[in-house]
Amino acid sequence: MDSIDLEVLKTCAAWLAAGHRCQLVTVIRTWGSSPRPVGATLAICDDGRVIGSVSGGCIEDDLIERVRKEGIVRGLPEVVSYGISADEAHRFGLPCGGTIELALEPLGPRSRIDELLQRLAAHELVARTLDLRSGEVRLERARPGAVLERSGELLVTQHGPRWRLLIIGAGQLSRMLAQIASAMDYHVTVCDPREEYRAGWPLPEVPLVHAMPDDLVQEMRLDTRSAVVALTHDPKLDDLALMEALKSDAFYVGAIGSRANNAKRRERLLQFDLSEAQIARLHGPIGLYIGSKTPPEIAISILAEMTAVKNGVPEILRLNHATALDTPASPACPR
Structure with a gap:
């Protein structure tokens, strides 16, 4: 797109x-x-x-x-x-x-x-x-x-693409997010080192990089026009990307998961060389609450929050106390 x-x-x-x-x-x-x-x-x-x-x-x-x-x-x-x-x-x-x-x-x-x-x-x-x-x-x-x-x-x-988006994970939600973000003027890169995702990526216009997420984050030299979204549900991959992205100048860093899982993630990140201020930059659970349940709806909720942050909308107006992925009924977000 x-x-x-x-x-x-x-x-x-x-x-x-x-x-x-x-x-x-x-x-x-x-x-x-x-x-x-x-x-x-x-x-x-x-x-x-x-x-x-x-x-x-x-x-x-x-x-x-x-x-x-x-x-x-x-x-x-x-x-x-x-x-x-x-x-x-x-x-x-x-x-x-x-x-x-x-x-x-x-x-x-x-x-x-x-x-x-x-x-x-x-x-x-x-x-x-x-x-x-x-x-x-x-x-x-x-x-x-x-x-x-x-x-x-x-x-x-x-x-040309005025903004960059790095997506960790090459699943169905990542595909939806990549398609919509490309239409919103983002240059999208997807990172997933898992072998089983090598052959199934359906978007030739969006590069799928088979590298370790932390290495790619460092290589990309993220700036204030960059965003990182971690979507694998695998701490070994998501946390690697987040611990480097939160130290960068990226305007948005987010991770999928429930409130409980994101609380545990923040505890894990504190064990690395991250400050509490850096960890506080993490958006998780990710997305604005719009009652989303399907991958396309969740992708829209994520990009809605990214757009609000990019445009300087105050957090209190984003109503992100209840997020798009913080609902037990959501089939797109396994716990």
């Missing part, structure tokens, strides 16, 4: 390869409330097909209607704004006072979409610089944590 950003780019490449004209629409600035964040993308084909989103729907409808009436005739990028007046904000479904600024870019060979996709396939984080005057594009390796920037007539957008 691709992220929305990657899906839009792949669709653009397919349209161009089939001989269609298309344009890429990017949110480059917002004022007040807006339905979609800066960096959100939409692509429109010359036959009216569309993928992606830049608003709640009304702006998309207007852009599509323009293409159907006029075609894609512009040869150079254009910057447009919606919602400047109260009437426009109401017409285009923007919240009261909301304004959104978009870059409309007609795509062609100089857009370097194919080259960008090749670099993204190699898991590279790429900065794409568009000259709004000429339409010329430059591709460079992006720095971690970079965001969309506009400097004069240069628009720099970031593409």
